[in-house]
Amino acid sequence: MAFYVDIRRCIGCRSCEVACERVHGGRGHVQVHFVGDSASVPLFCHHCEEASCATACSFGALFKEGERTAFDVEKCTGCGLCSLACPFGVVWTDKIAHKCDLCDGRPEPTCVATCPADALSTDFDLLARRARSRAARAAAQGGRR
Amino acid sequence: MTKVLVPTVCPYCGAGCGFFVAVERERAVGIEYMPDHPVGEGALCSKGNASLEILHHQERLTSPLKRKGDGWAKMTWDEAIGLVARGIGEAIREDGPDKVAFLASSKCTNEENYLIQKLARLLGTPHIDNCARLCHAPSVVGLNRSLGAAGMTNPIPDVANSRCIFIIGSNLAENHPVISRWVHRAKDAGAVVIVADPRATPTSWMADIFLQLTPGTDVALLNGIAHQIIKEGLMDREYIAERTRGFEEFEESIREFTPEKAAEITGVPAEEIIRAARAYASSPASTILYSMGITQHTTGTENVQAVSNLALITGQIGRPGTGVMPLRGQNNVQGACDMGALAEFYPGYRRADDPGTIEFFSAAWEAPALPTSPGLTATEMIGAAASGDIRAMYIVGEDPANSDPSSLSVKSALEALDFLVVQDIFMTATAQAADVVLPAAAWAEKEGSFTNTERRVQWSSKAVEPPGSALPDLEIICMVARSLGLDFDYPDAASVLAEINRTVPQYAGITRERLAKEGGLVWPCPSCDHPGTPILHSSGFRLADGRAYIVPVPYRPAAEGQSPEYPFLLTTGRIALHHNAGSMTRRSPSLIGRAPDLFVEINPADAEKLGIGDGDLVDVSTERGVAQAAARLTEGMKRGVVFMPFHFPGTNILTTEAADPEARIPEFKVSACRIARRN
Ligand code: SF4
Numbered sequence: 094m095a096f097y098v099d100i101r102r103c104i105g106c107r108s109c110e111v112a113c114e115r116v117h118g119g120r121g122h123v124q125v126h127f128v129g130d131s132a133s134v135p136l137f138c139h140h141c142e143e144a145s146c147a148t149a150c151s152f153g154a155l156f157k158e159g160e161r162t163a164f165d166v167e168k169c170t171g172c173g174l175c176s177l178a179c180p181f182g183v184v185w186t187d188k189i190a191h192k193c194d195l196c197d198g199r200p201e202p203t204c205v206a207t208c209p210a211d212a213l214s215t216d217f218d219l220l221a222r223r224a225r226s227r228a229a230r231a232a233a234q235g236g237r238r
Numbered sequence: 239m240t241k242v243l244v245p246t247v248c249p250y251c252g253a254g255c256g257f258f259v260a261v262e263r264e265r266a267v268g269i270e271y272m273p274d275h276p277v278g279e280g281a282l283c284s285k286g287n288a289s290l291e292i293l294h295h296q297e298r299l300t301s302p303l304k305r306k307g308d309g310w311a312k313m314t315w316d317e318a319i320g321l322v323a324r325g326i327g328e329a330i331r332e333d334g335p336d337k338v339a340f341l342a343s344s345k346c347t348n349e350e351n352y353l354i355q356k357l358a359r360l361l362g363t364p365h366i367d368n369c370a371r372l373c374h375a376p377s378v379v380g381l382n383r384s385l386g387a388a389g390m391t392n393p394i395p396d397v398a399n400s401r402c403i404f405i406i407g408s409n410l411a412e413n414h415p416v417i418s419r420w421v422h423r424a425k426d427a428g429a430v431v432i433v434a435d436p437r438a439t440p441t442s443w444m445a446d447i448f449l450q451l452t453p454g455t456d457v458a459l460l461n462g463i464a465h466q467i468i469k470e471g472l473m474d475r476e477y478i479a480e481r482t483r484g485f486e487e488f489e490e491s492i493r494e495f496t497p498e499k500a501a502e503i504t505g506v507p508a509e510e511i512i513r514a515a516r517a518y519a520s521s522p523a524s525t526i527l528y529s530m531g532i533t534q535h536t537t538g539t540e541n542v543q544a545v546s547n548l549a550l551i552t553g554q555i556g557r558p559g560t561g562v563m564p565l566r567g568q569n570n571v572q573g574a575c576d577m578g579a580l581a582e583f584y585p586g587y588r589r590a591d592d593p594g595t596i597e598f599f600s601a602a603w604e605a606p607a608l609p610t611s612p613g614l615t616a617t618e619m620i621g622a623a624a625s626g627d628i629r630a631m632y633i634v635g636e637d638p639a640n641s642d643p644s645s646l647s648v649k650s651a652l653e654a655l656d657f658l659v660v661q662d663i664f665m666t667a668t669a670q671a672a673d674v675v676l677p678a679a680a681w682a683e684k685e686g687s688f689t690n691t692e693r694r695v696q697w698s699s700k701a702v703e704p705p706g707s708a709l710p711d712l713e714i715i716c717m718v719a720r721s722l723g724l725d726f727d728y729p730d731a732a733s734v735l736a737e738i739n740r741t742v743p744q745y746a747g748i749t750r751e752r753l754a755k756e757g758g759l760v761w762p763c764p765s766c767d768h769p770g771t772p773i774l775h776s777s778g779f780r781l782a783d784g785r786a787y788i789v790p791v792p793y794r795p796a797a798e799g800q801s802p803e804y805p806f807l808l809t810t811g812r813i814a815l816h817h818n819a820g821s822m823t824r825r826s827p828s829l830i831g832r833a834p835d836l837f838v839e840i841n842p843a844d845a846e847k848l849g850i851g852d853g854d855l856v857d858v859s860t861e862r863g864v865a866q867a868a869a870r871l872t873e874g875m876k877r878g879v880v881f882m883p884f885h886f887p888g889t890n891i892l893t894t895e896a897a898d899p900e901a902r903i904p905e906f907k908v909s910a911c912r913i914a915r916r917n
Pocket residue numbers: 102103104105106107108109110125133134135207208209210211212213
């Protein structure tokens with residue numbers, strides 16, 4: 094399972110941050126960034142197919158497990174190499190590393206369930222459908238919107 | 239240890255999202271979402287997600303307190319109730335019942351509000367109000383007059399059925415975040431979104447047409463739009479002829495109000511006004527959502543009227559996807575008004591000055607001497623406290639010392655009272671001025687019904703015990719009433735709701751049993767087999783000959799304008815991470831951590847002239863006082879206008895008390911101010 098952001102929908106409410114923090118004992122793995130005054134985007138682990146964090150980790154604490162980039166707390170030494178390696182800046186190290194675990198054990202990632210604007214989803218088809226209809230409308234109107 | 243999931247309703251905004259509180263060993267340990275909930279489909283904004291943080295908060299009031307020198311002394315409930323009864327009783331005996339005022343709370347349940355207004359009126363005082371006065375009093379007055387009902391006309395999810403969504407004076411993306419999911423769903427289906435606001439906000443990010451008007455010029459904008467609609471013949475003649483009255487006078491009143499004239503006043507280009515007029519009038523289903531940007535003006539009632547005029551002349555009302563949608567701020571502001579916690583209305587919006595009302599409630603309550611006239615409004619009470627016309631006040635769950643305009647004078651007014659009781663969950667600035675402070679239970683520590691902004695009545699269950707000896711407001715009110723010699727025999731919220739079923743026709747069929755269902759019932763629900771009424775006005779209006787009233791509204795400027803001494807207009811509002819006066823959100827670590835300080839938004843060009851850089855500490859001053867804030871430079875702010883959120887004590891030091899002459903709402907949205915960098 095992966096999940097997707099529809100940046101057009103994000104309203105910068107930071108609910109995903111607060112919810113993630115809530116279910117991860119106070120340490121959240123999402124950060125909402127603002128693009129000037131005109132857009133916001135939540136940043137979280139992409140669970141990359143070729144995960145540079147996992148490659149960088151010499152202790153096997155970060156590793157691929159199916160689609161997920163998983164994390165084993167027991168093995169983490171807190172060296173911080175993963176934080177340096179991640180191209181998106183979404184592994185944080187304070188004492189030990191922490192990153193999105195796709196809310197292991199829950200039916201759905203908490204941020205996806207809570208997003209008031211419906212900007213996050215695990216359904217790639219939904220995202221693709223929305224994007225295509227936007228593109229179709231833009232083409233029909235002869236503009237770029 | 240087993241976890242129990244208890245269904246509750248979010249204690250923050252009027253959207254009324256539902257969620258489960260997970261309870262383990264009598265503590266609230268987590269939140270589970272409610273994917274089938276009609277409003278949010280399980281979603282919660284940051285405030286909803288953080289709501290449990292206030293339940294076990296260390297600063298909760300846990301014992302009744304009385305003033306002792308500069309500090310506070312704990313006391314037992316017996317002693318506290320005795321003190322309250324004596325204080326209120328003495329004021330009534332010595333000065334008369336009309337020297338006592340009550341503020342009910344739009345955070346309390348329907349049952350609690352019903353009892354608070356009943357207590358006030360049975361004691362003989364007409365002075366009962368709630369903070370709806372500060373947010374939607376003009377909607378109550380304006381919509382009752384023009385449409386015959388004061389609620390949102392259509393449900394929130396119905397916004398998805400709209401093909402043109404006109405959002406004016408509402409930053410719903412921050413203040414009612416879940417509504418944005420429905421706006422986007424409509425956009426997916428091709429809807430056009432129009433946003434009118436003096437500042438660019440996450441709501442305007444959704445807009446196809448953004449009308450950045452000068453604060454206080456809403457009537458001019460709306461009249462300009464109406465003018466264009468009529469000029470192009472885009473109005474719905476059949477609807478106007480069959481369902482409304484007043485069109486001719488209205489048409490005459492805006493004959494001169496061309497988009498060009500509107501452009502001059504509002505600062506919005508005429509072409510944009512024309513585009514908005516065409517989109518709104520010609521779409522098959524258009525809705526208008528509005529909030530405090532419309533109501534918090536000296537012309538609040540007129541603004542509301544201008545909004546409903548647009549819907550009426552185009553027939554964009556009474557069908558799916560259409561409507562006039564006032565978005566209420568607090569979780570139960572709709573319910574507090576429905577329950578008659580208002581100066582001019584008894585429960586069910588029966589007018590206080592109508593002899594029929596008094597007759598009805600005298601019989602229902604077996605009370606021969608009910609007050610027969612409208613009382614003082616929330617803001618007037620404060621003025622009366624300052625002048626000595628009110629000697630004692632009982633304030634439940636409200637914080638006028640922070641939430642009322644010109645707050646420095648509010649504090650001294652409260653201190654001037656002979657006797658002040660404040661009942662709350664935290665020691666608020668208002669409670670600081672009290673003689674007696676009573677600790678109340680928070681939403682998840684009691685049960686009862688709440689009515690959200692769509693008129694949806696939902697039952698919220700008790701998840702955990704209140705801290706220390708805090709008690710539900712309902713129990714406290716009953717104890718106080720009994721000690722004042724009244725027969726308040728209500729063992730629980732359900733028994734109060736049963737009385738509401740008998741006395742409030744809109745709630746007649748909304749029984750405790752029926753509310754067990756997730757999602758509740760939408761009033762009017764006149765009988766036990768009635769399914770509720772999600773869409774109002776589908777078959778006419780509850781007014782003379784079933785017709786809605788199109789009311790001409792001349793444009794009047796705001797009370798304060800720019801001047802050489804005060805060259806900026808200060809407008810106020812809310813942000814996603816806080817709620818209202820902030821007594822809860824400023825104590826919630828995950829919210830205050832993300833938005834810790836008061837800021838003032840200013841256009842970079844204006845800031846440059848004043849030598850103000852991003853993040854600089856500035857003094858914002860008005861005739862009423864000075865507040866400190868951090869400057870936040872943003873292109874989204876209109877030139878000449880600055881914005882401050884009102885969740886921090888500083889902001890309302892600045893705002894004006896000038897109020898709408900009819901609805902008595904203060905003009906929080908326009909104050910002339912000056913701004914300077916601190917050295
Ligand atoms: S919860 Fe959704 S809308 Fe809010 S910041 Fe996160 S992604 Fe954006």
